[in-house]
Amino acid sequence: MLSTLVALANSLLMIGMPVLLGIWLARRLKVEWRVYGLGMVTFVASQVLHIPFNQWLLSPVMQRLGLEPAAGNAALALVAVLLGLSAGVFEESARLLMLRGPLREARSWSEGLMFGAGHGAIEAILLGLLSLNAYVQLVALRNVDLATVLDPARVEGVSAALTTYWSLPWYQHLIPALERAFALGLHVGLSILVLQAFVRRNYLWFVLAVLWHAAVDALGVFALSTWGVYVTEALIGVAALVSAALVLRLRPGEESLPAAAAVDSPPLPPRAPAPAAMDASRQPNLDLDPETLERSRYQSGS
Numbered sequence: 640m641l642s643t644l645v646a647l648a649n650s651l652l653m654i655g656m657p658v659l660l661g662i663w664l665a666r667r668l669k670v671e672w673r674v675y676g677l678g679m680v681t682f683v684a685s686q687v688l689h690i691p692f693n694q695w696l697l698s699p700v701m702q703r704l705g706l707e708p709a710a711g712n713a714a715l716a717l718v719a720v721l722l723g724l725s726a727g728v729f730e731e732s733a734r735l736l737m738l739r740g741p742l743r744e745a746r747s748w749s750e751g752l753m754f755g756a757g758h759g760a761i762e763a764i765l766l767g768l769l770s771l772n773a774y775v776q777l778v779a780l781r782n783v784d785l786a787t788v789l790d791p792a793r794v795e796g797v798s799a800a801l802t803t804y805w806s807l808p809w810y811q812h813l814i815p816a817l818e819r820a821f822a823l824g825l826h827v828g829l830s831i832l833v834l835q836a837f838v839r840r841n842y843l844w845f846v847l848a849v850l851w852h853a854a855v856d857a858l859g860v861f862a863l864s865t866w867g868v869y870v871t872e873a874l875i876g877v878a879a880l881v882s883a884a885l886v887l888r889l890r891p892g893e894e895s896l897p898a899a900a901a902v903d904s905p906p907l908p909p910r911a912p913a914p915a916a917m918d919a920s921r922q923p924n925l926d927l928d929p930e931t932l933e934r935s936r937y938q939s940g941s
Contacts (some may be wrong), residue, residue: 642805643778645812650774652816653767657760657823664756668749677741678757678830685733689725697725715864716857723857727849734758734833735845746838748831748890755830756823763819770815777804811868818872821879825855828882831889851882 661675706714745754780801785794829852835844855878862871
C-alpha cells in the first residue's frame with residue numbers, strides 16, 4: 640500500500656514541482672510568465688532536432704563503430720561523451736537563439752531564472768505525465784490475469800515488469816522526482832550561463848554552458864551503467880549544487896533585492912543645496928558690528 644501511494648506521489652511531484660517553482664519565481668521576482676512559457680518552448684524546439692539527430696545519425700554511427708555499453712568502460716565513456724555533447728549542443732543552442740530572438744529584451748538575472756525554470760519545467764511535466772500513465776497501467780494490471788487481457792507474446796515481459804516495479808523499496812519510487820528536482824537546478828544554472836554571453840558580450844559563456852551540460856549528462860550515462868542509480872543521483876545532486884553556486888555567484892549586486900521593492904519605494908525628495916555651494920553674491924553678509932546688532936533688537940518688532 641505504501642509503495643502504491645509513494646509511486647503516485649512521485650508522478651505528481653514531477654508535474655507539480657516545476658509549476659510551484661514558476662509560481663514562486665513569478666511572485667518573488669515579479670517576472671512575466673511569458674519568459675517561463677518561452678523557456679518551455681525552447682526545450683520542445685530543441686528536442687524536435689535533438690531526438691531525430693540521435694536516432695537517425697548519432698546512434699547508427701556509434702553502432703558502426705562498435706560503441707556499445709557492453710563493449711567496456713572505454714566505449715561506454717565515449718558513448719556517454721557523445722550523447723552528452725549532443726544534448727549540450729542542441730539545448731544550449733536553442734537557449735541562445737531564444738535569447739537572441741523572442742527574449743532579446745530579457746537580460747536580467749531574474750528573467751534568466753524564470754527562463755531556465757520554464758525550460759526544465761516542461762521536461763519534468765512531460766516525464767511526469769508519462770510516469771503517471773505507466774503508474775495507472777501498472778495499478779490496473781497488478782491483480783489481473785495477464786493472459787486474459789494481453790497478447791500471449793507480451794505476457795512474460797509485462798509480468799516481469801510488474802514484479803520488478805512492485806518489489807522496489809518505497810523510497811526508490813521517489814528517485815525520478817528527486818532527479819527532476821536536480822535537473823531543474825541544472826537548467827536554471829545553464830540558462831544563467833547562456834545569458835552571460837549577451838550580458839558580458841562574450842560567447843565563451845555559451846561554450847561553457849555546452850561543455851557543462853555535456854559533462855553532467857555524460858557523467859549520468861556513465862555512472863548509471865557503472866555504479867548504479869544511487870551513486871548516479873548523488874553525483875547529479877553535486878552537479879546541481881555547483882550550478883546553484885554559479886547562479887548565486889553570477890547574481891549582480893543591483894538585484895540583491897526583488898525588483899518590486901525598488902518600484903514600491905517612495906522617491907526621495909530633492910536635496911537642498913548645501914550652504915557652501917550657494918552663489919557667493921547671494922550669501923548674507925555675516926560681518927556685522929555690535930552697533931548694528933543692537934539696533935536690530937528694536938527693529939524686529941518683538
